[in-house]
Amino acid sequence: MGLITETLPAVIEKFPGGSLIVTSMDYAINCSRANSLWPLTFGTKCCAIEMLMATGAAHQDLSRFGAEVARASVRQADLMVIAGAIVKKMAPRMRMLYEQMAEPRYVIATGACAVSGGPFMYNSYSIVRGADEVIPVDVYVPGCPPRPEAFFWGLLALQKMIKEGESVRRPGIRRKPVMAALPNGMTAADVRAEIQRELEQDNVIDVEKEAESKPWAAKVKEWIRKSSSIS
Amino acid sequence: MTVTIRTLNELLQPSHLPAHPLATQEYFVNMGPQHPISHGSLRLVLRLDGETVKEVIPVPGFVHRGVEKMCESLTPRQIVPYTDRLDYLSAFMNNWAITRVVETAAGIESNERIETIRTLMSELQRIQSHALWWGVTGMDLGAFTAFLYGFREREVISEIFEETVGARLTMNYIQPGGVMYDIHPNFVKRVKDVMAYMKPIIDEYDTLLSGNVILQERCRNIGILSPEKAIALGCTGPVLRASGVPYDLRKMENYGVYNKVDFNVVVGAVGDCWDRYYVRMQEMRESIRIVEQLIDSIPEGPTMTLRYNLPIEMPEGTYYSQVETARGVFGAFLVAEGKSEKPYPLHFRSPNYNNLWSVTALAPGWRVADIIAILSSLDLVIPDIDR
Numbered sequence: 001m002g003l004i005t006e007t008l009p010a011v012i013e014k015f016p017g018g019s020l021i022v023t024s025m026d027y028a029i030n031c032s033r034a035n036s037l038w039p040l041t042f043g044t045k046c047c048a049i050e051m052l053m054a055t056g057a058a059h060q061d062l063s064r065f066g067a068e069v070a071r072a073s074v075r076q077a078d079l080m081v082i083a084g085a086i087v088k089k090m091a092p093r094m095r096m097l098y099e100q101m102a103e104p105r106y107v108i109a110t111g112a113c114a115v116s117g118g119p120f121m122y123n124s125y126s127i128v129r130g131a132d133e134v135i136p137v138d139v140y141v142p143g144c145p146p147r148p149e150a151f152f153w154g155l156l157a158l159q160k161m162i163k164e165g166e167s168v169r170r171p172g173i174r175r176k177p178v179m180a181a182l183p184n185g186m187t188a189a190d191v192r193a194e195i196q197r198e199l200e201q202d203n204v205i206d207v208e209k210e211a212e213s214k215p216w217a218a219k220v221k222e223w224i225r226k227s228s229s230i231s
Numbered sequence: 232m233t234v235t236i237r238t239l240n241e242l243l244q245p246s247h248l249p250a251h252p253l254a255t256q257e258y259f260v261n262m263g264p265q266h267p268i269s270h271g272s273l274r275l276v277l278r279l280d281g282e283t284v285k286e287v288i289p290v291p292g293f294v295h296r297g298v299e300k301m302c303e304s305l306t307p308r309q310i311v312p313y314t315d316r317l318d319y320l321s322a323f324m325n326n327w328a329i330t331r332v333v334e335t336a337a338g339i340e341s342n343e344r345i346e347t348i349r350t351l352m353s354e355l356q357r358i359q360s361h362a363l364w365w366g367v368t369g370m371d372l373g374a375f376t377a378f379l380y381g382f383r384e385r386e387v388i389s390e391i392f393e394e395t396v397g398a399r400l401t402m403n404y405i406q407p408g409g410v411m412y413d414i415h416p417n418f419v420k421r422v423k424d425v426m427a428y429m430k431p432i433i434d435e436y437d438t439l440l441s442g443n444v445i446l447q448e449r450c451r452n453i454g455i456l457s458p459e460k461a462i463a464l465g466c467t468g469p470v471l472r473a474s475g476v477p478y479d480l481r482k483m484e485n486y487g488v489y490n491k492v493d494f495n496v497v498v499g500a501v502g503d504c505w506d507r508y509y510v511r512m513q514e515m516r517e518s519i520r521i522v523e524q525l526i527d528s529i530p531e532g533p534t535m536t537l538r539y540n541l542p543i544e545m546p547e548g549t550y551y552s553q554v555e556t557a558r559g560v561f562g563a564f565l566v567a568e569g570k571s572e573k574p575y576p577l578h579f580r581s582p583n584y585n586n587l588w589s590v591t592a593l594a595p596g597w598r599v600a601d602i603i604a605i606l607s608s609l610d611l612v613i614p615d616i617d618r
Contacts (some may be wrong), residue, residue, distance in 0.1 A: 042265060044272050044294050045614050046319035053367070056384030072267040084614075090272055091265055108410045119313065123301040147398050154294055 016036075026165075032079075034162040035066040037155075040077035042097065045084025047145040052083055060148040064195075065155055065158075077157075078178035084144075084157040085113035085120055086128045098135045106137065106162070108154050109137045112144040119144065132177075140179045149191035154180035156195070238292065239276070255281055260599070264293045267477040268371055268603050271540040271613030275606075277599065283484040284602060284613060287594040289587055299577055306572040307333040307543050314563075315401035317581060318482070320360040321556035323352045326405035328579075331486065332552035332563040333407040343488070344408045344532035350487040351525055352404065353554075354518045355422070358429065359388040361511045361518075366510065369440050371607040372399035372445045372449055377440050384432055389423050408537025414529070422526050426519055427571075433515050441512065449520035450504035454593040454605040457502060465585035468559025469514065471611055473499035473506035479556035492524045534608050542572050558610055559581040583615040 013020040041051050052070060055062045062068045071077040086094055099107070109131045112118025117129035129226050131137055138161065141154035157180035182191065265274040272293035278286040298317065302310045307329070314325035334341065366381020389399045396404045396414045399548050404411045405465070415421075440446055461474040471478055479496040480488040497513040499506025537543070547569030554561035559582025565574045572595055586609050593605050 040394065043270070046316060049319065049363075050400055053363075053378075054382060054385070056378075057366075057386075058379050059386040060381065072265075074265070084271075085294060085296055086294055087293065089295065090264065093272075093293070097265055102339050118300075120296045124297050125300065126295055126297050146259070147399065157464065207596050 015167055030081070030163045034159040036134060037065075037106065037158070038069045038071050038077045039067055039079045039081050040074055040097070040101070041070045041072050042080055042094075043083040043113075044086065045113060047083035047114070050083075050145045050148055051081055051110045051151050055148045055151055060152070065152070065159070067155060075102065078105050080105065080135075081108045082109045082131045083109065084111060084112040085118070085127040086131050086134065087126045089126070091134045092186060093129050094131070096132050099143060100224060106139075106158055107131075107137045108134060108139045108141060108151075108158060110141040110143070110154065111144055112142060115140045115142055125220040137177050140177065140181075142179065142181050150180075150182050152195055153182055153191065155182075237360050239288065246302060257285060262602070265603070268606055269613065270367065270611070273613050273616070274589075275602070277594075277602070279599070282598050284594050284597055284599060287590050287602070289537050289590060291584075291587065291613070291616045293617065294614045296614075297618045299579060302392065302577040303573060304576050307545075307574075308539075310574075310577070311406055312403040314399065314579075315403055316322050316380060316614065317618060318556060318558060318561065318612045319400055319449055320363060320404040320612055321356060321558065321561070322400065322415065323349070324354045325561055326402060327353060327561045328552060328554045328556075328561045329488075330407050331554065332550050332565045333543060333545070335552055336548070336567055337407070337541070338548040339408050339537060341409060341536060342532045343530040345534055347525055347529050348414060348534065349405050350489065350579060351422070351522060351529075352396075352402075352410075353396050353487070354525075355388055355391065357364060357518045357548065357557045358515050358567060359385055360521075361515045362388075364557075365436055365440070368607045369401070370609075371447075371603055373448070374440060374443070374444055377436075380436065380439065384429065387425055387428065391418070391425060394418065396419065401508070406535070406537075407543055409533070409535030409559070410567035413534045419526055419529070422522065426523055426526070428513075429519055433512065436512065437582045441509070446508075447505070449601070449604045450508055450608070452501070453504045453537050453601050454597060454608065455501060455503045456589055456593055459591050461502065461589065464589045466559070466589050467582045467585065468555070469507055469558070470589060472497060472537075473510045474502035475499055480560055484555075488525065488556065489521075492521050492613045494518075494521050504604045504608040507610075511610070540606050544572070545574075551581065558612065558615075559586060579618060581615045581618065583611050583613075585615050 013022060039052065041052060053062060056068055056070060067079065078101060080098060080101065097183060098107070104108045109115050113120060117127050120127040121129055139154045139158045141150055143150050157178055163180065257278055260277045260279055262275040262277055264268045274293065276288040276290060279283055297307050304327045310329055312321050313325055316324040317325055332618050356383040362381050362384040366378040369377020369381065370587060392402065393399055394411060395418055396402050456470070456474050458474045458476050461471050461476060467478070475498050477496045482496055494517045497510050497517060512581050545567035547567055550565045550567065551562060553560050560580065561582055562580035564574055564578040564580065568575055590605060592611065594602055597605070
């Protein structure tokens with residue numbers, strides 16, 4: 001939402017008639033990139049129902065993370081969610097789709113099939129054992145299929161990864177991929193609380209607290225006290 | 232009878248050269264494998280004249296994992312989870328198909344309670360699957376709101392499954408000899424609540440989308456499938472019934488406890504996209520009726536009649552069993568050698584494969600935009616086609 005929080009590494013320069021924010025280019029670019037990921041509607045198997053369709057609907061709401069604009073065209077997308085098994089016939093097509101995406105592009109491999117071949121790893125003659133044999137993957141989300149909450153966990157991991165990266169000096173350098181598995185014993189309620197915390201941390205400003213820290217806060221309080229005593 | 236096999240390259244040659252320099256030339260357009268309508272990876276090669284479709288050549292196989300070959304090295308209990316991953320929107324029914332064939336082969340008895348639970352779960356999933364299909368069809372035809380409504384109901388039914396089964400999509404619940412777990416104590420109350428909630432919802436669906444002029448225009452009299460053609464192509468499920476053929480395995484085969492409940496087989500009159508749409512809407516209502524009749528009288532008894540650590544011995548022979556999934560007849564053909572538990576070979580007869588090829592009969596003569604409505608009304612699940 002682009003609201004200013006205390007964690008913003010920026011200086012606010014004031015001048016008559018307005019103010020100016022001075023921040024680092026990396027921060028501004030990364031923040032924009034992380035919060036406006038446009039996924040590609042690329043689903044091959046069961047995970048597509050959970051990852052792309054159920055999360056896009058109202059119950060689990062992908063748009064809270066700015067990632068709900070699912071695009072059917074690769075040229076407009078910058079996040080590829082590999083939802084499902086990749087077989088040898090599909091692998092060249094997937095590579096082609098990946099290469100058509102504009103930089104910077106990110107890949108989340110969801111589900112056991114896309115991570116390692118999953119249940120089809122043994123005895124299958126046509127499966128590609130993990131999507132990372134074909135294209136570089138940023139975040140792995142294990143599960144068969146992962147819950148939508150687990151997918152959000154992976155998306156948050158990707159957003160953190162993007163925010164920490166350097167986009168100006170070393171634009172092409174990829175960070176190491178991460179395995180964004182839900183920690184052991186974590187329930188759906190815990191995930192919801194965590195997501196809530198993440199969202200609030202970035203997007204909510206305590207207006208009253210903010211106002212009290214201002215130099216004119218004492219004057220306003222005085223004015224409110226006076227006006228209430230008159231009435 | 233001779234069968235000529237033509238490769239895709241041969242099919243893609245233009246059938247005739249234009250006679251006149253100003254005549255239009257036929258050309259080919261690829262639809263897929265990356266296409267929003269395919270809901271997976273399916274490639275359709277369209278031979279077009281202007282915008283009119285002359286021919287459709289489906290090219291499946293982008294999700295072919297070789298499940299049937301894999302199953303030759305697995306025991307029956309190990310095969311069950313793989314059937315989840317074929318038609319993942321009818322996971323319970325797929326489980327049931329392989330379970331039925333194994334139970335027939337090994338002579339395993341099941342009891343009334345097991346059969347009732349299996350029937351209940353299957354019907355709940357039929358409602359869920361059709362609700363999802365309704366939402367996605369709305370999205371395909373340009374009404375995104377329908378998608379949100381369809382998934383709202385899917386979540387409600389998913390929560391029932393999650394409570395009892397522990398999974399939302401890949402169930403692995405119906406096993407040879409019974410079901411994996413007993414139903415959750417909350418199950419009966421929850422299902423009743425959801426059914427009371429679902430009844431007006433189907434009417435809401437009708438209010439929201441069915442009467443819409445755009446939907447009617449795009450579906451009525453588009454892609455008419457005659458009953459003869461539907462039978463010849465091997466179509467099953469709502470696609471066949473929309474053409475006016477009252478073929479429903481729930482009535483024909485008497486598996487589960489379907490012979491105890493009162494429900495209608497919904498048939499269409501014309502066989503166009505609209506009939507296929509409305510047959511599914513009515514099937515949701517019929518499924519709600521079935522669930523409501525069964526939910527009050529789940530008999531007592533064990534939910535598993537077989538010990539887990541014992542191998543399932545199947546005498547030598549060939550066995551076939553089929554069930555009615557949300558998309559049609561799903562059959563499992565199994566050859567037992569008698570020496571081991573493992574089948575050799577195992578073949579799945581999937582409804583989507585036959586329903587897909589009906590597009591070759593449906594599409595010619597229509598416009599490209601009508602292909603979207605036709606494919607949407609067939610309700611294809613691609614991994615079930617490719618296996």
